[in-house]
Amino acid sequence: MVDTMTKMNVVILAAGQGKRMNSKLPKVLHQVGNKPMLERVISTALMLKPENLIIIYGHGGEVVKSAINKTFPNNDFVWIFQDKQLGTGHALKCALPHINNDGATLVLYGDVPLISIYTLQHMQELYDGSLVMLTAVLDNPSGYGRVVRDADFQIKCIVEEKDTSQSEKFINEVNTGFYILPNQYLDEWLNTLVNDNSQGEYYLTDIIAKAYKQNIEIRYYTAEHNYEIMGVNNKLQLEYLERMHQCKLAESLLGSGATLLDKSRIDIRGKITCGMDCVIDINCIFEGSVILGDNVVIGAGCILKNVIISNDVVIKPYSILEDAKIGPNSQIGPYARIRPGTELTGGAHIGNFVEIKNSNIGLNSKVNHLTYIGDTDIGSGVNVGAGSVTCNYDGKNKFRTVIENNSFIGSGTMLVAPVTISEGSVIGAGSTITKTTLANELTVSRARQVTVKGWLSRHKKD
């Protein structure tokens, strides 16, 4: 095997317009698994440590370039503008000035996002200085170029769908468009392509027949999954690949030991790792980096983004958590919202319709119903009654609230920050607290209840 690791050029064809997407966004920037398709292809290509990464772009070029440069700062990708899309052969020809005479070139596509590193490495292993192509066997090969073989089963040429004869139409081995090509022949092959075919294009596929005529061995590899070689031309295909991608991630999660109630009803738009015996109910969305400890239960319809969840935590249905750390044995939800900067030490109960932002909740503290806690440090053993609010914003600035250990906040309390509830305080329901309370005492701050005698009878007379 030739050491291709150090001599591989990668060319990504990405000049197509994607008219059928019916979108202003260039096709290759549409996302699969929360990442633009082209970004996925580039990330996979970079794993091969290519000598050179060349992107052939056209439509919406500047938008594509700036999006990609943002994701890969300080990259040294070579961007080549293909003004008119004259065919895949012409597209690769545009890259010739940046391809050395030795080594090999791997051809990838900006709109075929799920090609796996595993498949590319296998192709690379097969490469010995001749030519490797990736083929697939499809039940319905229509639309694809067909792989035509000779009497000795050697690959002889590719015939595009529109140029196939009646009998060639029945061939179900197709060309995927992925190749590893020996650079030494590229000049000659690409400069002698002609466009006398039904589409008037310079077909890259014609180089296969040229190699065959020159007795250059044509090796082939077949991808493990057909979705790896599928491209996106419309939203239907984009949705299909999204599902395939999600299914693959769900299966690997199941493989790692997580229990999913339905592998087709989970969306992983980032990375998730699960400890032992985690259970994830249907319709949950995971974004960014999500780390679950052991015995974590996630109820239906939860959305978790950039969170670390410790062991034995239960997150009940329809809760939303973002940029937060949840300590062991905590219970959250249903319908709770945990916003960025929140940390629960452990054993906490955060109940329904509770919003917590940028706050620390100490050990075994409870905030169970209809409450807003913002910019607050709550100690351990605290109970916050239903419908309480930390009034953290005066319209200009945010202020912090401190609730010390073992305090009890009666229902409907307004805590006007900055304010401290001292250790062991009990606050009478309906209070509005603006000053530090006395530790281990009851504080009540509300209008006294009065009876206005005779009011009702006077009112009725009017």
Ligand code: UD1
């Ligand atoms: C190509 C193959 C076909 C194969 C199929 C697999 C050719 C001639 N045919 O057909 O055998 O079965 O892929 O999907 O190669 N592009 C450019 N510049 C161009 C033309 C195309 O960048 O001038 C890019 C497109 O953006 C697209 C890709 O190359 O991503 C494929 O081009 P397309 O014309 O769609 O090829 P197919 O007709 O699908």
Ligand code: MG
């Ligand atoms: Mg075409």
